[in-house]
Amino acid sequence: MHIAFIGLGNMGAPMARNLLKAGHALTVFDLNPTALSALQADGAAVAPSARKAAAEADFVITMLPAATHVRATYLGPEGVLAGVRPGVPLVDSSTIDPATIRALAAEAKRQGNPIADAPVSGGTGGAQAGTLTFMVGAEPTLFEQLKPVLSCMGRNIVHCGDTGTGQVAKICNNLILGISMIGVSEAMALGVKLGIDAGVLAGIVNTSTGRCWAADTCNPYPGVIETAPASRGYSGGFGADLMLKDLGLATDAARSVRQPLFLGALAQQIYQAVSQAGDGHLDFSGVIRQYQAKEEPKA
Amino acid sequence: MHIAFIGLGNMGAPMARNLLKAGHALTVFDLNPTALSALQADGAAVAPSARKAAAEADFVITMLPAATHVRATYLGPEGVLAGVRPGVPLVDSSTIDPATIRALAAEAKRQGNPIADAPVSGGTGGAQAGTLTFMVGAEPTLFEQLKPVLSCMGRNIVHCGDTGTGQVAKICNNLILGISMIGVSEAMALGVKLGIDAGVLAGIVNTSTGRCWAADTCNPYPGVIETAPASRGYSGGFGADLMLKDLGLATDAARSVRQPLFLGALAQQIYQAVSQAGDGHLDFSGVIRQYQAKEEPKA
């Protein structure tokens, strides 16, 4: 199949490579010429615009940083909708707000193109290994069309409902994750201060009602889980600034439906404090540092 | 072995019964004569005071509602320390603050009695079935002495460290639990409002990084987990008022060591709103109701 792939960043580039490996013909576009050359070396054709990339494709995939880029890439004069043939399915794998993708879907439908949102989880590691999870919002027939293509890049292709629900699923999952990571941080910092061993405490939590991914897989206390970012100086992993962005999507989406998010909004501010302190590039489990005294009490 | 058991409430009574079943001789005390009669009918001897109950025992267990009861039961003129023989081990299974049990331990040590804190998880169901988890704070030798006795009432007897660490473990676990339940409630309420099916959303969360006991076992959205309190009107389970009490222990303990708990303190207030609304007796997952519109918008 002839696929157009637009957006070759840390996630998009390895995803595109996995499509090439699976034998698909690929035309790529990105604003960054270095990223384009790298994919060209791997066998992809290069287009001078999103419009041109989409023009001959049977399938279009986009992977972009934020909603403004998605709108520009689809709706701009040199954008996907200006070039794509009617009937060609479109998939946006960016993590953005549900409202934007739903508005875009209405626009695309007018010219006969079905569109799905399919944000991913699994990080750059999953993108390289082809083991991403795709959370797909799409009409059932579109979902069936997408499944084989997305399967070249991911292991779990989950149908979440109609357009926009992929974003909803991702946002809601990360809302829980962002909150529970802070909950675990508060508990670990408190427990250690009150005299319990961090490993013992984690062991109890992980076999009790407090168990969660943030405690048993990505525990923020150094040394508790050997493979966790906390045990290597919070490097790698899912950056605090990305969590900050996702909590921003959650509180914005909640605002649009007048839904209060007491803990979610406070969690967002706490990650903002992480970012302000210059630690936004570290794994989001580094938020535990906000709970550890920075200096000894002054006289 | 001759065991004194003091405190025959919803938890204490079935725990005491399991000791009888295991063949121990039991002397019991409670302020409530009905509770005493019931245990007497099951074969326990009844004492007129904690002091008298402890006087002839080789082992003393207490299971009381709060720190004031624990202090009175141990330190009062008719209390355990006034009656117990030196060397007899004491176990308090109440959920209280670490500072109280540590102060009590210092007092008991002065007259030669080692004391352990051993709060439980598992609820009244676990108390009846003898499948409780005991989180034990005790010197290693004391822990070895306690283990066979506690094993008559529970399945997991976990050594958390020295005196007080059993309470620390319980408080920290429930801090995470109280927070993550609200996190899941915010995410489920938001997701449904944004158009995703509750069951689909829970399915994604439970296989992703948002997974936690509050989502996969006790999900607050009705109908998602058939066995969860949410699917039976929030009856049974772990009462919101009990979670409120435990979060109070967490924030109080944090105050004593100047440790900020941003989400924990806010979670406490949210459960307080549940209690104020008259729902404190319901399972704590009923907190999701705080996120669901009580009435249609007025004109």
Next chain:
Amino acid sequence: MHIAFIGLGNMGAPMARNLLKAGHALTVFDLNPTALSALQADGAAVAPSARKAAAEADFVITMLPAATHVRATYLGPEGVLAGVRPGVPLVDSSTIDPATIRALAAEAKRQGNPIADAPVSGGTGGAQAGTLTFMVGAEPTLFEQLKPVLSCMGRNIVHCGDTGTGQVAKICNNLILGISMIGVSEAMALGVKLGIDAGVLAGIVNTSTGRCWAADTCNPYPGVIETAPASRGYSGGFGADLMLKDLGLATDAARSVRQPLFLGALAQQIYQAVSQAGDGHLDFSGVIRQYQAKEEPKA
């Protein structure tokens, strides 16, 4: 002077009328024909677009609901910038984010038009009476030009600094206001529950360190201040939904500079709960209802 006035809502219409009264020639535009007819009856000329309204003006004033309207009104093909002559000063009195007005200023400067942001406080009452406060962000020379015009509509014309600082001043003032109103609500609800008379408590606060506009002028407890919205069922005043909008501007602006707002973000969610409960049209002091038990505790 020939003034173009665009945006004739609850605030804009009476402001435009005060310019007419002061003897200015007025050309008006609004999407709502009823609003146009009303101003025409008062002596204003009516234009078919913002572009046409601006074309012959010596001065342009806009008063619009939100940033999207401001962008469309200035930058659209039928917008102000497409019609206005170079050198004509522009004033936007809408309450929007500082970033939008700063971007707009850069755009307007390119074609030789200086622009000022001049959001107001004082509500519809102040708009009618001509007693508004204008918080003006503008170069000093532009500020001197604007002052006599704005003085026809307001009593205090405050120079806050360069473009955007008018919005910053308004947002920051309302951030304090939104927070202090909730603080007063928590204190009044708590005090009354603990047995003090509401009027006595307010009297003490208002002569002590807790004194603030939210307590001494707009006290949320009914009957404490006779002229306050609380004493007439929370009707009139500054709507909770408007406060919700302004706190949204504050947290969004804070996000753009990585500045955490712990209380501000939580306050925003609390007003969101007011809105969700259907009370967003009431005065924002009605937030105290969130702290008063809705029903008696159930058995």
Next chain:
Amino acid sequence: MHIAFIGLGNMGAPMARNLLKAGHALTVFDLNPTALSALQADGAAVAPSARKAAAEADFVITMLPAATHVRATYLGPEGVLAGVRPGVPLVDSSTIDPATIRALAAEAKRQGNPIADAPVSGGTGGAQAGTLTFMVGAEPTLFEQLKPVLSCMGRNIVHCGDTGTGQVAKICNNLILGISMIGVSEAMALGVKLGIDAGVLAGIVNTSTGRCWAADTCNPYPGVIETAPASRGYSGGFGADLMLKDLGLATDAARSVRQPLFLGALAQQIYQAVSQAGDGHLDFSGVIRQYQAKEEPKA
């Protein structure tokens, strides 16, 4: 009149001195012998216990750090109630929870002693100058008896209602104060980051709806108010640890009546972070430092 004064700390000592100056005969007691000697040098008689101090007094005043000291001082074997003659009025000026003073009042009443709570505001400066405000909870007749005595130490003697309401008034005032100081800190830090001059912003707030004591008298931004602690390195003033204590009293009192305090509880944690950072001894307006970046963003 013969007055017993117990508790000669930073507040109590200058208060006692003002009673001496007013011509009253004073018997004092404190656990600290240095404090006793100092008052003795000023003309007070010294007693070996609270009981002895109270024994011959016509009037008893206590000024102690916390509820535990108040209970011990009144109810202990060497305490006030063990020594005082029936009918002698008692006044406790400590800042404690309303429940403790109400329980104490019930106890004192049984032996015929009326008791009032009369916490103060005005700080050590007001204590020395005799310009304190007393918030008095007392039966009307008792209030009339106390008034002339308290007037020797303060300027405003406010009757708040029956026993306990003095504490309620103080706690509620400080709840508003603690919240509004953080609100002002968030707004000042945000405004400056967004490009407005701190003095200009404060000037606008102070003449608008955001005005409050925390902004116009004790503004947390250095240099805005010359006489404020912020302009002298946050020295002097009302310590952050004292605000932390008072917010603890507020949230504890709220817990006792199931009243949620969302902002109050979060504010408490923010002052706890101040304390954890070693700044608890500084004026509470130093909380603004929590909102200022500690370090430049790392690469």
